[in-house]
Amino acid sequence: MTKLSVNINKIATLRNSRGGNMPNLVQTAIDCEIFGAQGITIHPRPDERHIKYQDVFDLKKIVKNEYNIEGNPTEGRFQEVVLAVKPEQVTLVPDTLGALTSNAGWDTITHKAKLKELVNIYRSEGIRVSIFVDANPEMVEAAAETGTDRIELYTEAYAKDYTESPEKAISAFVAAAEMAQKVGLGINAGHDLSLENLAYFHKNIPGLLEVSIGHALICDALYYGLENTIQLYLRQLKD
Known part of the structure; x- marks a missing residue:
């Protein structure tokens, strides 16, 4: 079964546009899980333009399923x-600093040594690690050599x-997924998936x-x- 993790960055963006706490990010996360989401994703950035560092701690207290934190480990806090x-x-x-949104996966060949070091740090603390990659079998294979759990x-x-x-x-993604299975990596996916294209x-x-x-x-x-x-998205993920 493929799980749905809801990224709530946009809720934080709306909240920050007026200050205060409307919409309430924590309550939204609670509701997402009540409504069927199997996880909550956030992507804090150094400028805190949506998710604030305090949000990361506040959400930890209430997320009951999987809590997934995305970001660049070399920037900010x-x-x-x-x-x-x-x-x-x-x-x-x-x-990169100032990027509007994520726009590339890791070059896991060039950055293999650094990624391996980071993976070891997180895994030693009991945190599962996933590395964001393009649909390139070579990058997937090199990711496996870092010791990561997933891509x-x-x-x-x-x-x-x-x-x-x-x-x-879909063709390049199938090839990348097949490589991930070959080298023993779990597979996640994200960015611009929608009701239109998710089921396929x-x-x-x-x-x-x-x-x-x-x-x-x-x-x-x-x-x-x-x-x-959320129910509409969950339907797209039914086997």
Whole structure:
């Protein structure tokens, strides 16, 4: 069964646009799990433009399923905070300072030594590690050599090409997933997955354990409501 982790960054963005605590990020996370989400994902950035470091600690107190914290371990207070909070999973993403959103996976060949060091740090604290990678079998294979538990396939390219040719869009991701299975890595995926393209991705990616979805899901919730939207996404993940 593929789990749905809801990324609540956009809720924090809306809250921060006016100050105060509306919408309430903690209550949203509670509700997401009540409505069926099997995990909560956040991606704090050094400028705290959406998730604030205090949010990371506040959410730890209430998330009952999987708590997944994404981010660049070399920037800001990310590593310090993750090691203090000890979520179920940390997803290492090579964001650059000021990046609007994640836009590339790790070059796991070039950065193998550094990633191996980081993986060892997190795993020694009992935190499962996932490395954000492009759909490239070579990068997947090199990721395995870092000692990571999982990879997260960066799916923007799939989402972009899906409407034109689903078969073409999925092919590189199938190859990457097959390599992940060959080298013993768990498979997560995220970025621009939506109600339009999620079911096809789920059906065709072998061994898919988890998807992390934020932007599209929160946009859909404006029309369908949060509870109904989460149920709609869960339906796309049924075997």
